Amino acid sequence: MKVVHTKKGAREIINGWKSKGQTIGFVPTMGYFHKGHLSLMELAKRKADKVVISIFVNPTQFGPNEDYEKYPRDIERDLELARGIGVDMVFAPKKEEMYPEETKTWVQVEEITENLCGRSRPGHFRGVATVVAKLFNIILPDIAVFGQKDFQQIQVIKQMVKDLDFPVKIVMAPIIREKDGLAMSSRNTYLSNEERKSALCLFKALELSKRLVMEEGISEVATLKERIREFIQGFPYTKIDYIFIGDPENLKERERVELPLLVALAVYVGDTRLIDNMLIEG
Amino acid sequence: MKVVHTKKGAREIINGWKSKGQTIGFVPTMGYFHKGHLSLMELAKRKADKVVISIFVNPTQFGPNEDYEKYPRDIERDLELARGIGVDMVFAPKKEEMYPEETKTWVQVEEITENLCGRSRPGHFRGVATVVAKLFNIILPDIAVFGQKDFQQIQVIKQMVKDLDFPVKIVMAPIIREKDGLAMSSRNTYLSNEERKSALCLFKALELSKRLVMEEGISEVATLKERIREFIQGFPYTKIDYIFIGDPENLKERERVELPLLVALAVYVGDTRLIDNMLIEG
Numbered sequence: 001m002k003v004v005h006t007k008k009g010a011r012e013i014i015n016g017w018k019s020k021g022q023t024i025g026f027v028p029t030m031g032y033f034h035k036g037h038l039s040l041m042e043l044a045k046r047k048a049d050k051v052v053i054s055i056f057v058n059p060t061q062f063g064p065n066e067d068y069e070k071y072p073r074d075i076e077r078d079l080e081l082a083r084g085i086g087v088d089m090v091f092a093p094k095k096e097e098m099y100p101e102e103t104k105t106w107v108q109v110e111e112i113t114e115n116l117c118g119r120s121r122p123g124h125f126r127g128v129a130t131v132v133a134k135l136f137n138i139i140l141p142d143i144a145v146f147g148q149k150d151f152q153q154i155q156v157i158k159q160m161v162k163d164l165d166f167p168v169k170i171v172m173a174p175i176i177r178e179k180d181g182l183a184m185s186s187r188n189t190y191l192s193n194e195e196r197k198s199a200l201c202l203f204k205a206l207e208l209s210k211r212l213v214m215e216e217g218i219s220e221v222a223t224l225k226e227r228i229r230e231f232i233q234g235f236p237y238t239k240i241d242y243i244f245i246g247d248p249e250n251l252k253e254r255e256r257v258e259l260p261l262l263v264a265l266a267v268y269v270g271d272t273r274l275i276d277n278m279l280i281e282g
Numbered sequence: 283m284k285v286v287h288t289k290k291g292a293r294e295i296i297n298g299w300k301s302k303g304q305t306i307g308f309v310p311t312m313g314y315f316h317k318g319h320l321s322l323m324e325l326a327k328r329k330a331d332k333v334v335i336s337i338f339v340n341p342t343q344f345g346p347n348e349d350y351e352k353y354p355r356d357i358e359r360d361l362e363l364a365r366g367i368g369v370d371m372v373f374a375p376k377k378e379e380m381y382p383e384e385t386k387t388w389v390q391v392e393e394i395t396e397n398l399c400g401r402s403r404p405g406h407f408r409g410v411a412t413v414v415a416k417l418f419n420i421i422l423p424d425i426a427v428f429g430q431k432d433f434q435q436i437q438v439i440k441q442m443v444k445d446l447d448f449p450v451k452i453v454m455a456p457i458i459r460e461k462d463g464l465a466m467s468s469r470n471t472y473l474s475n476e477e478r479k480s481a482l483c484l485f486k487a488l489e490l491s492k493r494l495v496m497e498e499g500i501s502e503v504a505t506l507k508e509r510i511r512e513f514i515q516g517f518p519y520t521k522i523d524y525i526f527i528g529d530p531e532n533l534k535e536r537e538r539v540e541l542p543l544l545v546a547l548a549v550y551v552g553d554t555r556l557i558d559n560m561l562i563e564g
């Protein structure tokens with residue numbers, strides 16, 4: 001497994017593979033790997049000749065009061081895990097390599113970024129789209145794999161790829177969960193033991209939503225939302241950031257329940273903001 | 283010479299060349315060729331194995347009251363001229379091919395777009411950067427050639443390429459002028475005979491600026507600007523849009539004359555908006 005820290009180094013290796021006609025599968029990450037990340041790498045491995053991952057905690061997607069500084073990092077452990085999967089190259093640039101000076105160019109995706117995390121975290125998706133555009137231009141992947149847990153992120157990237165004609169196929173991988181159902185996240189490490197118990201409210205609320213739609217046949221989104229709100233509020237240490245119930249394609253809210261339906265949640269458990277989502281299909 | 287109208291068609295040809303290790307030189311244009319365009323193609327030919335040009339009047343870079351509809355077009359003549367130069371591929375998409383639906387993604391370059399045409403034409407450079415990003419992702423050029431006449435445009439593209447890590451080298455080609463000095467432009471065709479005479483005020487004002495700086499040693503930008511303003515106002519049918527005198531790198535105005543200095547002009551002659559510029563160096 002090759003580990004490179006510069007764009008130039010990455011490009012030399014990539015060009016060598018491309019000149020032999022080998023396809024590149026790419027998984028951009030912020031590191032501190034859990035099984036979710038590893039599942040993305042495995043999927044990339046099945047779909048391309050070479051697997052490249054990036055490890056970069058991207059400052060431009062964090063707000064001024066967010067957890068950029070304290071975001072967990074453990075590059076040595078990450079490299080060990082990537083090696084175990086059979087990753088071919090890790091691109092792990094420093095901040096100064098990716099942003100030698102303050103960027104003046106932004107990739108801005110409109111409409112689809114208005115709700116959910118786009119509303120709670122202004123500038124977040126501008127930072128995400130911009131760094132992913134940069135990474136695509138450095139790695140030149142044939143396919144790129146993203147996890148469903150960041151559902152809005154993958155829709156933003158798909159929109160960007162379509163609108164800007166990036167020659168990349170975007171693949172969505174399913175959410176990987178702990179045994180009890182908590183969606184895997186590097187941020188779970190912030191949780192105390194008591195908070196960890198409450199964190200399960202997200203997954204349980206999603207299961208409840210599915211039951212209410214599929215078994216009880218609730219038809220008003222407002223009613224569904226109220227039931228979910230009450231349910232989550234029953235868990236200690238929780239504070240709801242948003243409950244989104246709407247169209248999975250354009251991420252607009254709906255008034256009436258129609259399938260397919262996206263239920264997406266962001267909940268603070270203590271100081272830790274967690275997200276999760278479920279697609280309710282036919 | 284291959285002529286293709288779809289992204290898919292362009293990509294097939296490009297991939298064939300790339301798989302043989304051939305380099306691509308690219309000239310994006312809006313068509314209606316004059317000698318300026320042809321000089322860009324000739325330069326691309328000297329610098330790359332294959333020359334690709336695009337002909338596309340990009341709607342997203344025109345304001346609502348600008349000349350998108352009446353912008354001159356003559357694709358048959360353009361193809362003939364490109365063939366004469368030895369262009370290898372012309373990519374001439376319809377609007378619906380480039381924008382199958384309204385784009386939701388914009389590439390926005392800040393700061394450098396604040397003055398000059400960025401101020402007079404809000405949204406113009408957002409449209410330019412976005413369509414050039416799309417074209418780069420379709421053509422995947424090794425080098426791309428732009429003309430100095432659109433000086434701010436080339437600085438915007440360079441900033442975008444640097445910030446978004448596009449693997450493209452940007453080359454600037456000199457301004458090509460008519461015998462009397464008028465910068466070649468597809469929009470010159472709008473001018474009546476009387477306006478054509480007045481249109482020379484731009485080039486003459488640039489020559490005057492150079493004399494004032496290099497020979498008279500004017501040191502205050504305000505004085506220089508006033509002399510240019512008076513000079514241009516001496517020509518009938520003219521209305522000054524802007525006179526910019528400042529730093530050619532960051533396109534910020536200066537108070538005192540320092541070399542290198544960019545003098546850039548936009549002047550309406552009748553209803554036709556013309557631009558021109560000169561770099562005054564040591």
